[in-house]
Amino acid sequence: MNLHELWSIFVMQGFAGISLFSVLLLMGLGLALIFGQMGVINMAHGEFMALGAYTTYFCSTLVQDHAPRLLPFYFPLAIVLAFVLSAALGAFVEWAMIRHLYKRPLDTLLASWGLSLIMQQTYRSIFGAREVTPTLPEWLMGSFKPTDAIDIPINGVFVLALALAVTGGLVIFMFRTPFGLRLRATVQNRAMSNAVGINTKLVDRLAFSIGCGIAGIAGAAFTTIGSTGPDSGSRYIVDAFLVVVFGGAANLLGSVASAFGIAQAQSILEFFLDGTKGKVATLLFIVVILMFRPQGLFPSKVRSS
Amino acid sequence: MKMLSSCISGLAPAVAKPAAATLRRGFLTAMVGLAASLHATAAPPTAEVNTTGLSITDTTVTVGQLHSATGTMAISETGSIQAEQLAIDQINAAGGVLGRQIKVIKEDGASDWPTFAEKAKKLLVKDKVAAVFGCWTSASRKAVLPVFEKENGMLYYPTFYEGLEESKNVIYTGQEATQQIIAGLDWIAKEKGAKTFYLIGSDYIWPRTSAKIARKHIENVLKGTVVGEEFYALGHTQFGSLINKIKLKKPDVIYGIVVGGSNVSFYKQLKAAGITSDKQTVLTISVTEDEVLGIGGENLAGFYSSMKYFQSLDNPNNTAFVKAFKEKYGEKSVIGDVTQAGYLGPWLWKATVEKAGSFDVDKIAAASSGVEFKGAPEGYVRIHDKNHHLWSKTRIGQWNLDGQAKVLFESGLIEPDPFPKGYQ
Numbered sequence: 001m002n003l004h005e006l007w008s009i010f011v012m013q014g015f016a017g018i019s020l021f022s023v024l025l026l027m028g029l030g031l032a033l034i035f036g037q038m039g040v041i042n043m044a045h046g047e048f049m050a051l052g053a054y055t056t057y058f059c060s061t062l063v064q065d066h067a068p069r070l071l072p073f074y075f076p077l078a079i080v081l082a083f084v085l086s087a088a089l090g091a092f093v094e095w096a097m098i099r100h101l102y103k104r105p106l107d108t109l110l111a112s113w114g115l116s117l118i119m120q121q122t123y124r125s126i127f128g129a130r131e132v133t134p135t136l137p138e139w140l141m142g143s144f145k146p147t148d149a150i151d152i153p154i155n156g157v158f159v160l161a162l163a164l165a166v167t168g169g170l171v172i173f174m175f176r177t178p179f180g181l182r183l184r185a186t187v188q189n190r191a192m193s194n195a196v197g198i199n200t201k202l203v204d205r206l207a208f209s210i211g212c213g214i215a216g217i218a219g220a221a222f223t224t225i226g227s228t229g230p231d232s233g234s235r236y237i238v239d240a241f242l243v244v245v246f247g248g249a250a251n252l253l254g255s256v257a258s259a260f261g262i263a264q265a266q267s268i269l270e271f272f273l274d275g276t277k278g279k280v281a282t283l284l285f286i287v288v289i290l291m292f293r294p295q296g297l298f299p300s301k302v303r304s305s
Numbered sequence: 306m307k308m309l310s311s312c313i314s315g316l317a318p319a320v321a322k323p324a325a326a327t328l329r330r331g332f333l334t335a336m337v338g339l340a341a342s343l344h345a346t347a348a349p350p351t352a353e354v355n356t357t358g359l360s361i362t363d364t365t366v367t368v369g370q371l372h373s374a375t376g377t378m379a380i381s382e383t384g385s386i387q388a389e390q391l392a393i394d395q396i397n398a399a400g401g402v403l404g405r406q407i408k409v410i411k412e413d414g415a416s417d418w419p420t421f422a423e424k425a426k427k428l429l430v431k432d433k434v435a436a437v438f439g440c441w442t443s444a445s446r447k448a449v450l451p452v453f454e455k456e457n458g459m460l461y462y463p464t465f466y467e468g469l470e471e472s473k474n475v476i477y478t479g480q481e482a483t484q485q486i487i488a489g490l491d492w493i494a495k496e497k498g499a500k501t502f503y504l505i506g507s508d509y510i511w512p513r514t515s516a517k518i519a520r521k522h523i524e525n526v527l528k529g530t531v532v533g534e535e536f537y538a539l540g541h542t543q544f545g546s547l548i549n550k551i552k553l554k555k556p557d558v559i560y561g562i563v564v565g566g567s568n569v570s571f572y573k574q575l576k577a578a579g580i581t582s583d584k585q586t587v588l589t590i591s592v593t594e595d596e597v598l599g600i601g602g603e604n605l606a607g608f609y610s611s612m613k614y615f616q617s618l619d620n621p622n623n624t625a626f627v628k629a630f631k632e633k634y635g636e637k638s639v640i641g642d643v644t645q646a647g648y649l650g651p652w653l654w655k656a657t658v659e660k661a662g663s664f665d666v667d668k669i670a671a672a673s674s675g676v677e678f679k680g681a682p683e684g685y686v687r688i689h690d691k692n693h694h695l696w697s698k699t700r701i702g703q704w705n706l707d708g709q710a711k712v713l714f715e716s717g718l719i720e721p722d723p724f725p726k727g728y729q
Binding site for chain 2: 015016151154226
């Protein structure tokens with residue numbers, strides 16, 4: 001083992017941490033919007049991710065059966081479709097269920113958990129109980145080799161780029177558009193926003209729908225890393241909440257920082273300890289920090305009523 | 306849906322109207338006589354073959370099927386459910402068991418271990434089934450075992466598992482760990498000159514026990530070294546750090562005992578990190594044709610699995626089995642090791658019942674020793690004289706792009722040894 005190889009492994013390990021960061025960030029973003037901004041605990045968040053993943057699978061099967069020549073190109077389109085479908089379903093769910101429960105946060109938790117069960121069973125009925133994987137375009141699968149000893153997984157780079165793009169888009173949306181302004185106003189003071197003529201009901205619906213849409217994008221992106229089953233969503237939800245709660249619920253920057261912190265801690269600990277101990281140590285680390293900072297890393301500056 | 310409807314048809318005969326009983330009995334006896342003459346095997350009277358009050362009539366015998374049709378394990382257990390049903394259909398078509406048609410009561414363990422125990426109790430106490438084909442994970446088997454021993458039922462268990470168990474009330478139709486592991490390790494050490502191994506598994510009893518047995522064999526018999534041994538939570542999807550450790554330690558062989566959804570992530574990420582079969586030998590005991598369906602042949606091409614059965618086995622039994630399976634469940638369906646082991650259960654039970662001349666559980670448990678099944682798709686199996694496990698061969702398959710394996714090696718019949726000395 002020479003110095004050059006150690007250096008290569010150091011680089012790849014750095015990338016492993018960044019790659020985990022991008023995954024956690026994508027998981028948490030949609031939830032940060034819904035839970036952080038609106039205070040709605042959406043237990044079905046994972047199932048919206050699964051919807052994105054299944055949309056990708058559906059597209060892949062369709063393309064493979066009918067137009068195999070398009071296989072290298074369908075993936076970006078599948079991501080857009082995943083966003084649109086999840087956002088549409090999100091808007092519908094908000095209209096049919098969530099809006100009646102804004103004043104009863106614990107009931108939202110129960111209702112959205114029920115929704116998650118319904119969605120899981122729907123996936124099971126349509127796609128079967130087996131886990132599925134879409135056929136991915138060849139360009140997503142290999143590795144990028146800057147030197148002989150370094151392999152950077154292309155799917156990791158892809159997820160990273162997507163995570164950054166989505167985060168950037170969300171930040172611009174929140175802080176540079178009129179709608180973002182209205183959303184932030186509604187979060188700070190709903191009654192006053194109503195009074196100055198903001199349609200807060202519309203704001204709620206759009207925010208919820210966009211949060212679900214981002215979950216759909218996340219799900220589509222994760223098909224490059226893992227498989228999708230009817231209950232994949234319940235695997236994602238824990239990590240997603242971890243990121244948002246640790247970051248300080250009402251702060252987007254907090255979610256970014258928290259995803260980065262958790263990812264680095266976990267990947268470094270996994271490298272030096274082993275898989276199980278790494279996870280335990282990471283969770284302990286989070287528990288201890290939350291004991292001293294129950295508001296999370298970046299608590300909201302809004303005065304709580 | 307298919308499962309539901311057959312479940313209902315299995316329950317139907319329990320409701321009979323007492324008014325027409327006498328008349329019907331006469332009719333039934335006539336029918337039995339007819340059936341018997343048709344099949345040229347006289348169905349012995351029920352009182353003779355069923356002295357313990359099991360749910361057996363002159364024309365039918367009821368058995369139970371207990372798997373997860375829902376929940377996280379449904380992915381794996383679906384194949385076993387299908388194969389057991391296929392075997393039962395074929396046995397019925399060939400005249401049934403002791404002249405009686407098999408009726409099935411299907412119960413769903415729902416991937417939840419207490420539910421398995423509850424449903425096992427229902428099948429044995431309320432339905433009084435003659436045998437149960439079921440369970441998949443060791444956790445579910447451990448949950449139902451006390452029920453089967455207390456209520457004296459008979460369980461045919463299809464999964465390859467960690468061993469360290471033996472019961473009068475269970476027939477293990479999959480391999481125990483030493484059967485599956487040792488032959489595979491010997492082969493890879495001989496063929497590839499492998500000396501260093503990295504063991505990677507999911508974090509529960511089967512991978513941990515298997516890793517323990519593998520380590521003992523590598524260190525004590527093969528005189529090799531285990532350079533790493535790690536376990537990840539079920540459902541873990543990020544293997545970046547692990548892969549870097551593998552690159553650092555450069556093992557001759559990566560030994561994979563990862564299961565479920567993690568499996569897919571693990572092999573996808575190995576490929577994405579440039580670890581492919583031209584540079585690295587990977588041997589796994591947790592990938593069958595079922596798993597390949599999810600992982601994708603392109604992510605596994607060139608890697609090896611150590612199993613007792615592969616769908617591509619070339620023998621007349623298997624050709625017929627694969628054909629029948631695909632006719633019933635669709636051209637795209639695949640058959641993995643456990644699915645085939647599930648298929649053995651009903652046939653072994655039938656052979657045992659016929660040998661014992663009785664459905665009584667005690668007589669079956671005693672008669673099981675030495676029962677053979679020559680029609681097994683894997684070739685030939687025989688129940689061990691003492692421990693209720695099967696004598697079976699172990700094969701090494703190398704995965705192709707199309708998700709089928711090329712069988713490179715076949716051992717002789719290996720004696721099952723659930724309590725291996727020197728491996729605990």
